[in-house]
Amino acid sequence: MTRIQYPEARRDESVVDNYHGVEIADPYRWLEDPDSTETKAFVDAQNAITKPYLAACKVRDSIHERLTQLWDFPKYSCPAKHGGKYYFYKNTGLQNQSVLYVQDTLESEPKVFLDPNTLSEDGTVAITSSSFSEDGSIFAYGLSESGSDWSTIHFLNAQTGEKYPEILEKVKFSPITWTHDNRGIFYGQYRDQQGKTDGSETLGNQNQKLCYHIVGTSQSDDVVAIEFPEEPLWRIGAEVSDCGNWLIVTPLKDCRDNLVYFTPLKAGMDISNNLPLTQVVDKLEADYEYITNVGTKAVFRTNKNAPNYKLIAIDLLDYGQDKWVDLLPEHPENVLDWADAVDGDKFVACYIQDVKNILQLHCLKTGKIIRTFPLDLGTVVGFSGEKKYSEIFYQFTSFLTPGIIYTIDLKKEEEPRILREIKVKGFDASLYKTSQIFYPSKDGTKIPMFIVTKSDAVLDGTMPALLYGYGGFNASIQPTFSVTRLVFIQHLNGILAVANVRGGGEYGERWHNAGRFFNRQNVFDDFQYAAKYLVENGYTTSTKLTIQGGSNGGLAVAVCINQRPDLFGAAIAQVGVMDMLRFHKFTIGSAWVSDYGSSDDAKHFQNLLKYSPLHNVRIPPDDVQYPATLLLTADHDDRVVPLHTLKLIATLQYTFRNVSKQENPILARIDTKAGHGGGKPTMKVLEESTDILSFIVQSLGLEFKS
Numbered sequence: 076m077t078r079i080q081y082p083e084a085r086r087d088e089s090v091v092d093n094y095h096g097v098e099i100a101d102p103y104r105w106l107e108d109p110d111s112t113e114t115k116a117f118v119d120a121q122n123a124i125t126k127p128y129l130a131a132c133k134v135r136d137s138i139h140e141r142l143t144q145l146w147d148f149p150k151y152s153c154p155a156k157h158g159g160k161y162y163f164y165k166n167t168g169l170q171n172q173s174v175l176y177v178q179d180t181l182e183s184e185p186k187v188f189l190d191p192n193t194l195s196e197d198g199t200v201a202i203t204s205s206s207f208s209e210d211g212s213i214f215a216y217g218l219s220e221s222g223s224d225w226s227t228i229h230f231l232n233a234q235t236g237e238k239y240p241e242i243l244e245k246v247k248f249s250p251i252t253w254t255h256d257n258r259g260i261f262y263g264q265y266r267d268q269q270g271k272t273d274g275s276e277t278l279g280n281q282n283q284k285l286c287y288h289i290v291g292t293s294q295s296d297d298v299v300a301i302e303f304p305e306e307p308l309w310r311i312g313a314e315v316s317d318c319g320n321w322l323i324v325t326p327l328k329d330c331r332d333n334l335v336y337f338t339p340l341k342a343g344m345d346i347s348n349n350l351p352l353t354q355v356v357d358k359l360e361a362d363y364e365y366i367t368n369v370g371t372k373a374v375f376r377t378n379k380n381a382p383n384y385k386l387i388a389i390d391l392l393d394y395g396q397d398k399w400v401d402l403l404p405e406h407p408e409n410v411l412d413w414a415d416a417v418d419g420d421k422f423v424a425c426y427i428q429d430v431k432n433i434l435q436l437h438c439l440k441t442g443k444i445i446r447t448f449p450l451d452l453g454t455v456v457g458f459s460g461e462k463k464y465s466e467i468f469y470q471f472t473s474f475l476t477p478g479i480i481y482t483i484d485l486k487k488e489e490e491p492r493i494l495r496e497i498k499v500k501g502f503d504a505s506l507y508k509t510s511q512i513f514y515p516s517k518d519g520t521k522i523p524m525f526i527v528t529k530s531d532a533v534l535d536g537t538m539p540a541l542l543y544g545y546g547g548f549n550a551s552i553q554p555t556f557s558v559t560r561l562v563f564i565q566h567l568n569g570i571l572a573v574a575n576v577r578g579g580g581e582y583g584e585r586w587h588n589a590g591r592f593f594n595r596q597n598v599f600d601d602f603q604y605a606a607k608y609l610v611e612n613g614y615t616t617s618t619k620l621t622i623q624g625g626s627n628g629g630l631a632v633a634v635c636i637n638q639r640p641d642l643f644g645a646a647i648a649q650v651g652v653m654d655m656l657r658f659h660k661f662t663i664g665s666a667w668v669s670d671y672g673s674s675d676d677a678k679h680f681q682n683l684l685k686y687s688p689l690h691n692v693r694i695p696p697d698d699v700q701y702p703a704t705l706l707l708t709a710d711h712d713d714r715v716v717p718l719h720t721l722k723l724i725a726t727l728q729y730t731f732r733n734v735s736k737q738e739n740p741i742l743a744r745i746d747t748k749a750g751h752g753g754g755k756p757t758m759k760v761l762e763e764s765t766d767i768l769s770f771i772v773q774s775l776g777l778e779f780k781s
């Protein structure tokens with residue numbers, strides 16, 4: 076294989092930072108400016124070597140064709156009732172964006188209500204948030220472009236389909252919550268943000284304000300209902316209570332632990348500046364999520380003194396902590412993932428038990444369980460139900476189940492019935508099998524891992540494996556249906572392995588804390604020991620093992636190839652956080668300090684420097700080389716800005732440019748008009764999945780069997 080000539084990237088050796096007395100060079104600091112001619116030239120030069128490498132994959136077209144074939148299956152959301160009608164999203168299969176439909180009854184002919192595919196030629200405009208007014212008469216929705224976290228809020232008359240004239244700008248990380256007089260919404264705005272707000276900027280987000288907008292008026296008339304000027308990093312969560320009598324305000328500074336305030340609302344009241352707030356929770360020490368309220372008793376899901384989470388009731392007129400009562404006590408093993416009030420006096424509770432979901436119905440007054448809904452081993456990916464309705468809907472999925480939507484009318488039916496079962500042409504689940512194993516990590520902790528193969532797989536160590544992990548932010552990686560993984564299993568005779576490494580929420584806060592701050596190495600050990608388990612138990616060999624992760628998972632992949640390059644044949648790191656000394660300086664990066672800590676603190680600096688991908692690239696000893704590595708990012712990723720990937724690829728290519736033993740390619744793919752992943756149009760998803768599989772085939776010399 077001819078050696079790839081990596082682009083030369085200027086190294087500015089004059090850039091040296093001093094962290095608590097330690098000097099750290101940052102020669103590719105200039106790559107932090109996305110708009111400079113030099114950075115644009117660097118991006119073009121990277122794509123100019125990556126594209127031909129991927130195009131050289133002889134089965135690239137077969138992969139693309141097969142992915143497209145399998146992807147072309149109808150996808151649905153759960154229906155939701157608004158104004159007496161049912162609304163649901165549907166994608167016929169290959170549409171870039173799902174379409175919002177409305178129907179009078181579940182059996183009547185649906186009509187298109189809003190088709191985001193009409194909003195752009197290339198499908199890069201997506202609906203990323205929405206909320207109907209209480210009476211269902213007005214639909215408020217957020218649109219994002221090119222995958223940016225920024226959105227604009229629009230309003231549609233649900234009866235006439237007529238758009239209201241105003242568009243709300245500079246909206247990001249925002250609730251959309253209506254006052255029950257249907258007059259307007261509370262939403263979050265960064266009105267002080269200067270410069271570009273299209274998602275290609277890297278500027279930090281500060282001073283979010285909770286504004287109130289009256290439909291049909293100009294945004295310039297909006298009032299700032301709530302702001303915390305002394306806390307510029309706070310993002311203001313807000314929700315109008317189910318009864319409409321209160322606004323529950325839940326500000327948070329990073330990615331865990333929030334405060335709780337409330338203010339009374341009256342129908343038709345003039346929402347003024349700086350609504351009077353009563354503070355219920357005054358310490359940033361736990362998560363509190365509003366679920367519903369019964370009269371003055373507000374119900375919250377919290378991990379306060381409950382690492383597996385529980386439901387508590389707080390009387391808003393007598394809210395001292397000593398008066399709080401447990402409504403649904405913490406379960407000793409299972410994690411209370413979410414809860415939703417339904418049918419007047421009940422709530423649905425969804426637990427995670429060994430990474431699979433359990434769905435139960437409880438009495439809202441006593442918390443007592445009423446029943447458990449039957450569910451296969453897998454994940455509840457969608458739920459729709461409200462206190463004012465007795466009908467609920469939930470969508471189940473798993474590695475081998477594309478999607479099944481169940482419904483039950485709690486006032487009429489005994490058992491849930493299947494509303495919709497999604498089929499994928501050419502996919503027969505019986506030809507595959509899923510297992511869950513628990514492997515020991517470096518410190519002996521048992522880590523769950525799902526393994527999916529063809530039913531007739533012969534585990535002789537020759538099969539290629541794709542090992543996926545995330546490991547952070549209390550996020551639980553549960554079974555979901557993926558066409559890309561199916562192609563890997565079916566046509567590359569692959570083994571899919573999903574390791575539930577520490578740092579996630581699979582076992583509640585204990586699991587999250589075990590992968591935070593000074594415990595971060597547990598995440599990387601768990602990932603590496605998953606690879607060792609697969610090799611030592613004859614599933615695969617290291618040269619046929621690809622490690623894959625995105626964002627925080629992309630960080631974990633980059634750490635693992637620095638620490639144990641010998642364990643992997645290929646590595647896919649998507650939109651990764653790679654500069655752990657500077658991540659908090661860009662867009663919303665400061666919110667991640669709750670998992671990572673910040674280099675502004677001397678102890679955290681030492682900890683971060685130990686594993687920061689950008690700062691730990693080294694030529695391995697002996698004949699060990701880095702795996703074939705593909706880093707992916709995109710020009711409008713304002714969640715994890717592209718500079719992380721650009722600086723790391725420059726460092727990797729500089730380190731290995733003249734190292735003859737490094738024959739595996741080390742490449743970057745930088746997409747355009749794309750972001751962190753949310754709202755990505757189907758065409759771009761297919762292209763990216765094709766490139767990822769082609770890279771694995773090309774790098775590991777795999778055979779594609781149709």
Ligand SMILES: O=C(NCC(=O)N1CCC[C@H]1C(=O)O)OCc1ccccc1
Nearest residue numbers: 248310329330626627663666667714715
């Ligand atoms: O940053 C995150 N979430 C964490 C996140 O997206 N991370 C954390 C690390 C990199 C990236 C990822 O893994 O996707 O969400 C932004 C946000 C909005 C509103 C309230 C709080 C936070």
